Amino acid sequence: MIDVQRLRVLRAVAEHGSFNRAAVALHLTPSAVSQQIAALERGLGARVVARSTRGVTLTPAGRIMVGAAESVAAELAHATRQVDRLGTGRTRLTLATFTSGGRLLLPDALAALTAAHPDTVVHVREDEPEESLALVRRGAADLALAYRFDGPLPGRTGRSPAPEWIPLMEDPLYAVLPEGHRLADRATLDLAELAAEPWVLGCLKTEAYLRRYAERAGFDPQVRGTTTDYFFARSLVASGLGLSLIPSIALAPPVPGLRAVPLEAPTPTRHIGVATLGSRRDQPEVATLIRALRERAAAQPDTPL
Numbered sequence: 610m611i612d613v614q615r616l617r618v619l620r621a622v623a624e625h626g627s628f629n630r631a632a633v634a635l636h637l638t639p640s641a642v643s644q645q646i647a648a649l650e651r652g653l654g655a656r657v658v659a660r661s662t663r664g665v666t667l668t669p670a671g672r673i674m675v676g677a678a679e680s681v682a683a684e685l686a687h688a689t690r691q692v693d694r695l696g697t698g699r700t701r702l703t704l705a706t707f708t709s710g711g712r713l714l715l716p717d718a719l720a721a722l723t724a725a726h727p728d729t730v731v732h733v734r735e736d737e738p739e740e741s742l743a744l745v746r747r748g749a750a751d752l753a754l755a756y757r758f759d760g761p762l763p764g765r766t767g768r769s770p771a772p773e774w775i776p777l778m779e780d781p782l783y784a785v786l787p788e789g790h791r792l793a794d795r796a797t798l799d800l801a802e803l804a805a806e807p808w809v810l811g812c813l814k815t816e817a818y819l820r821r822y823a824e825r826a827g828f829d830p831q832v833r834g835t836t837t838d839y840f841f842a843r844s845l846v847a848s849g850l851g852l853s854l855i856p857s858i859a860l861a862p863p864v865p866g867l868r869a870v871p872l873e874a875p876t877p878t879r880h881i882g883v884a885t886l887g888s889r890r891d892q893p894e895v896a897t898l899i900r901a902l903r904e905r906a907a908a909q910p911d912t913p914l
Contacts, residue, residue, distance in 0.1 A: 615649040616678035618642055619657060620747075623675045626664045649674070682747045684888075702894050703732045705741030706754040709839065709859040710881055713909075714754065714777070718901035725897045737814075738762070745772045745884050751895055752885035754902065756780065758818050758877075762884065772884035775899060777906040780879040782815070783860065783869040785846050785853040793868040800872055804828035807851035810835050811842030811859070819854050822877050843867055858909075881906070 621631040622642065632639045650657055657671035667675060702722075706715060711733070719731060736744065741753035742762055753772070755762075762774060784803060786793045792802065800822055808830050810816045816835055823830045833851045836842050839859035846853045847866045856879050860869050883902055889895050 611652060612649070613681060615645045615652075616674065616681060618645040619649060619671065620675055620678040620682070622646065622658060622665055623667055623671070626666075628665060679747050684748065700726065700729045700894050701732065702729055702898070703734070703744075703750045704752055704754065704898070705734050705736045705744050705750040707737055707741070707756060708735055709856065710754050710756065711735065713858045714881075714902055714905045717905050718898055721901035721904075722894065722898045726894050729894050742772055742884055745886060748886075751889050751892070752883055752898065754881070755884055756879040756881045758814070758879060759821075773887050773890060775883045775885070775890075775903075777881045777883060777902055778909060780856045780858050780881050782818075782854045782856050782872065782877040782879070784872055785843055785855045785860075785867055785869050787846060787849060788866050788868050790852075790868070793870070795870055797871050797873050799826070800877075801826040801828065803852060804830075807831045807833045809833055809842050809845040809851040809853050811839035811853065811855065812837065815854055815856075818877055822875070825875075840864070 618631065618635065618637075621635050622628060625631045625634055628639045628642045628646075631637075632642045635642065646658060653670065653674070655670040656668050657674055658665045659668055704715075715733070719733075722729060722731065734744075734750070736753070738753070738755035738757065741750060741755050744750035745753050754777075762772070784798050784800075792798060804823070804826065805828075808819065810819065810832060813835060816832060819830055819832075831851075834842075834845055836845070839853075839855050840862075842853045843855065843860075843864040845851070847864055854877065855869065858881075883899050885895060885899070890899070
């Protein structure tokens with residue numbers, strides 16, 4: 610029989626990359642962490658971690674067991690909520706969301722959820738997709754309103770339970786320029802036309818995305834500023850510091866003196882969707898919220914301008 614606590618310790622070691630950091634996170638001593646891992650290895654008859662001067666890495670057996678640990682954690686969290694519902698008669702639903710998507714889609718969707726399931730207690734937390742998808746994988750969140758750029762969902766996958774991705778809408782990025790800029794009156798822009806311009810960006814992931822597209826267009830962008838807020842980034846554009854690349858849903862409220870111009874294909878785009886474990890999707894409250902988010906996303910205009 611595998612001890613669930615030992616799986617929890619292994620998962621922390623995998624997440625933090627060392628016994629010492631895992632011990633801090635778990636409020637244990639490094640010796641206790643080492644003993645738990647050693648006991649797990651004895652029970653399995655296989656090594657789950659490889660130790661080196663650079664830290665701790667998972668063996669193939671360790672990766673399998675971390676996936677199992679996350680599945681167990683997710684199911685235990687779900688079971689705990691079900692038991693809580695038996696005792697209180699109320700369902701608790703945790704939703705993780707990124708800021709701009711939550712601001713646009715969540716108010717009406719949550720109102721629909723409350724109307725259909727008035728006894729549901731909803732907890733909303735703000736997280737970027739890497740964090741929110743990890744919460745879904747381990748059962749700490751029932752669903753995540755998230756986004757991805759090109760490629761797979763962000764965050765570690767491997768053998769951990771894979772959230773089901775339910776697409777909601779496309780969110781193209783626009784070039785944001787001062788109204789007096791020589792290109793501000795264009796109907797569309799090729800990114801290569803902005804090669805000589807300085808940039809101000811409202812998200813570190815957007816910077817990485819810009820650099821990828823800029824490389825395809827043959828230039829290395831000159832980034833003069835990065836923020837974690839798209840409204841602040843647009844305010845800096847209005848000050849003349851540089852141009853910006855802003856998702857369409859983050860173009861409101863408007864900032865005076867700016868123009869948002871669509872980019873020609875291949876257009877940088879965020880893909881917005883809901884992630885949840887398949888075992889949660891048929892839960893009535895989750896199904897209602899997903900349906901309401903879809904309806905809200907479908908009601909968005911094709912262009913924010």
